[in-house]
Amino acid sequence: MATEAKRNPPFRAEHLGSLLRPDELLEKRDAFDKGELSAEELKKVEDEAIKSIVQTQLDLGYRAISDGEFRRHMFWGTFFPNLDGMEEIKNPSFDMFRVYVPDMAPFYEEMDHPPESVICVGKIKHTGQSTYIDQFEYLKTLIPEERWGDIKLTLAAPEWYHLRYKEGKAYPKDVYANDEEYFHDIALAYQTELDILYKAGLRNVQIDDPNFAYFCSQKMIDGWSADPSNTTPLPTLLTSYIALYNACLARAPADMHLGLHICRGNFINSRHFSEGGYDAIASQLFKELNVHTFYLEYDTPRAGTFEPLREVPRGKNVVLGVVTSKFPEMEERGEMVARVRRAAETMAGGAGVGGEGVKEALHRLGVSPQCGFASHRGGNCLGKGDMVAKLRLVREIAEEVWPGEP
Template identity: 30%
Template sequence: MTAIKDIPFRYDQVGSFLRPDALKTARENFLKQTISVAELKSVEDQAIIELINKQVHNGLKAVTDGEFRRSWWHLDFLWGLNGVDQLIPEHGYQFNQVETRAASYQISDKVTFNPDHPFFEAFTFLKEHTPEGIIPKATIPSPTLLFNRKSDTFTYASYTDEKVFIDDLATAYHKTIQKFYDLGCRYLQLDDTSWGMYTGFIENAKSEEEIKHWHQQCEAGVTVINQLLKGLPDDLIITMHVCRGNYKSDWAIAGPYDHVATYLAQLNIDGYFLEYDDDRSGGFEPLGQIFKNNPTKKVVLGLITSKFPILESEEGLINRINEATPFIPLENLCLSPQCGFASTEEGNHLTEAEQWAKVRLVVDTAKHVWQDA
């Protein structure tokens, strides 16, 4: 029986799925102003209902709305907070081989909780259409996305003190997550590329001063996350997904977890989704640090890539899981894709059929590895 105590599940998923053609067309028509907001929402609603059914059909115990109402995995949420505005820079973010669409944010006022955040209505729709016995899962970006910077200069509008900013950010997130809980959410995931970026920045740092700066950023990340978690309901399970970028099947940075394991181990969350689909993430040794500090928490190994269509072998996945067990017990491990299939509306370079084959591989492999899957 599906139970809150089992979250994250032995076979789980990160959250985003490829947008169906009908939804892509509707979004294009909306931007061209040839259909209304209501007409776009109707297409979104139908696509999400169909997605929920597909997730259940493919064996998942927790379902999301695929992030179908978003353009970006993170910006749509951040723009919904009071004090955070849209910004269109001259250039996008440079990934390994491609540059993203140009979009960002600016903090123009005091950051506060928005009781009318559109994600609340989106979650309510998801919950209302999730079958009995299945868990509706909410995914939102981590607050660390709002204070990543490459210098020690703090220049946000309305803030001259980083501590005040972190306090406001933690309060806004705490109230937001409490609202999700009040709407019936019991499984919420913080998506956090910051830790994946810090691994690369520290790995490639050119000076001790630069390394010190990124460690200070890590410390601030621990502070804001643990602060926002204080006082949340005990039966709300919060996990964190860490990756190193996911845009049109490209990645942004490489670096092992060794540089951030000590900080990840300090987070008062219930489980970790960690990217491990290729050698960019390093070895499993850092899992020992996380387990040492958190012997009851689970680590979901993201061994199946969401970036490319080639299907991993079940034997290879089981061997990889076994490679992790010298550092963390098998009973503390789970399995998932390494990231979502469409962190932005463009999606990765694979078909829906190839996407669902990946999901079924996760489920089938986990059932062969864990008796309680």
């Protein structure tokens, strides 16, 4: 129907942005890293791989098109290293990290030093040059202009390089006196980035953030409490992070769709990092964080129940990640359809305030894989055929629950 063709994000069938890289691209990227391939030669391979994966998404009937994050090594890209005042460091010491933060723990347990990281060394400021813009501009060449607003670009979480560092280690004290000053400049950098991307035509933004899920992890909570260097209570830090987000997004135009993916981790061999339902953060996060859509992981019991959906207020959407992107075993479509309907019933009983009908709750839902298929370039424990089958399943679930809607 014409009205549905003009539907804005979020869509009924979504995926979370990262897709499996073809073997040739992985081989050429390794050659480039070894100095055996030029940047121009690598770009040609990336361009062809992206063209192919975009066609795959179109063939499957997806509206929110991404480039699969094929030009990135990890899901967050190169936003932070490109900021004035931020510097990438190689072979950092564990002494500067909170090693109980869920994505740091595996490195502490299995390696003698963490991987590269990015840290503040001076006043933070956007350079005026976006490291995401070229990814968006190339996607614009692959689909009709009337579809440019569907393009989804995934961005790094603004507090990504704060939580992992011990108190006092995220920035020099002679540069920023406190977190409030540091967050202020991070927010200005995000405002500039979003302005650049909006002026280029971007209307569909998804921020990927594992950190919020860590506030639901009992291991993280226990580690925080046992760390004598922490002077900030976790609830206070959560409030600060929500305020940081709202400052980052404060100047985004009304027609720019803003989504937040709360990730439980997706690393080598499909490893996850954190467990625990959204209950601990649901009321505050869903009500106070100013995004249009929450992309939530619901593929395994570690995500908890649908009860926290009762806290999602009217006017905000949820995309349910009920299909796993980590392993090839296929979910049963009827069971997934039933789960989506149960989520709607739960959501309708709360709706943040006062409740609503199940039909109205369903109107605020969509379905997706729980995470990307390749948050890091090596990908998850499945092959391309498995990925396509999973994406097709998501589309079929959406078609059964919301017939005729994209």
